Amino acid sequence: QVQLQESGPGLVKPSQTLSLTCTVSGGSISSGGYYWSWIRQHPGKGLEWIGYIYYSGSTYYNPSLKSRVTISVDTSKNQFSLKLSSVTAADTAVYYCARVRAAIDYWGQGTLVTVSS
Amino acid sequence: DIQVTQSPSFLSASVGDRVTITCRASQDISTYLAWYQQNPGKVPKLLIYDASTLQSGVPSRFSGSGSGTEFTLTISSLQPEDFATYYCQQLDSYSFTFGPGTKVDFK
Numbered sequence: 001q002v003q004l005q006e007s008g009p010g011l012v013k014p015s016q017t018l019s020l021t022c023t024v025s026g027g028s029i030s031s032g033g034y035y036w037s038w039i040r041q042h043p044g045k046g047l048e049w050i051g052y053i054y055y056s057g058s059t060y061y062n063p064s065l066k067s068r069v070t071i072s073v074d075t076s077k078n079q080f081s082l083k084l085s086s087v088t089a090a091d092t093a094v095y096y097c098a099r100v101r102a103a104i105d106y107w108g109q110g111t112l113v114t115v116s117s
Numbered sequence: 118d119i120q121v122t123q124s125p126s127f128l129s130a131s132v133g134d135r136v137t138i139t140c141r142a143s144q145d146i147s148t149y150l151a152w153y154q155q156n157p158g159k160v161p162k163l164l165i166y167d168a169s170t171l172q173s174g175v176p177s178r179f180s181g182s183g184s185g186t187e188f189t190l191t192i193s194s195l196q197p198e199d200f201a202t203y204y205c206q207q208l209d210s211y212s213f214t215f216g217p218g219t220k221v222d223f224k
Contacts, residue, residue, distance in 0.1 A: 047155075052213070105166075105172070106162060108160075
C-alpha cells in the first residue's frame with residue numbers, strides 16, 4: 001500500500017520560502033510511470049494544482065505560480081519536495097502531495113501552512 | 118492552459134435522488150478526466166478516472182460519462198454519505214487543472 005506523508009514547518013513568515021517534503025513509502029518514485037505532485041487548498045476553497053515532477057527530474061508548474069515554485073526529487077530517499085518563494089498570506093493553505101497517473105490515486109494527509117509574522 | 122468549469126456550484130438534494138454534475142473543459146481533452154469526492158476536513162477521494170472508469174472500491178451508484186469537452190458525474194441514488202463536495206480534474210495537458218467544485222447539500 002502506497003503512502004505519502006508531508007513534512008515541514010506549519011508557520012512561515014511573509015517574504016520567506018515555504019519548504020515541504022513528501023516521503024513516499026510502499027512504492028518507489030524511481031519505478032516511473034507516475035507524476036509526483038503538489039496540490040493546495042485554501043481554507044474553505046477548492047483544489048489548486050501546483051505542479052509535478054517525474055522521477056527523471058522533469059517538471060511542470062502551474063503557470064500562475066511558476067515564477068515562485070520549485071519541485072525537486074531525491075530518489076535515494078524516496079522523497080520529493082516543494083519550495084515556494086516570496087510567500088504572502090495568500091499562500092496560507094493545506095498543502096497535499098500526491099501520486100498521479102490517470103488520476104490522483106494516492107494523497108498525503110495534507111499539512112496546513114500558515115503565512116504570518 | 119485548459120480551463121475547467123463545473124455546474125452547478127451548489128446542489129440541494131434528498132436521499133434517494135438522482136444527481137448529475139457537469140464538467141466542461143475549454144478544449145478537447147478526450148477522456149482524460151477524473152472525479153473526486155471531498156468531505157469537510159478530509160482528503161479528496163478518487164471516484165472516477167478516464168471519464169468513466171470506476172475506481173476500485175467505489176460504489177456502483179457513481180458513474181461518469183463524456184468525452185471531448187463535456188462530462189458528467191451521476192449518482193443514481195444519493196446516500197447520506199454522499200453529501201460532499203465534488204471536483205473534476207483534467208489530465209490532458211501538462212497542467213492538471215481542477216474544476217471549482219460542486220457542493221451537494223441536504224434539501
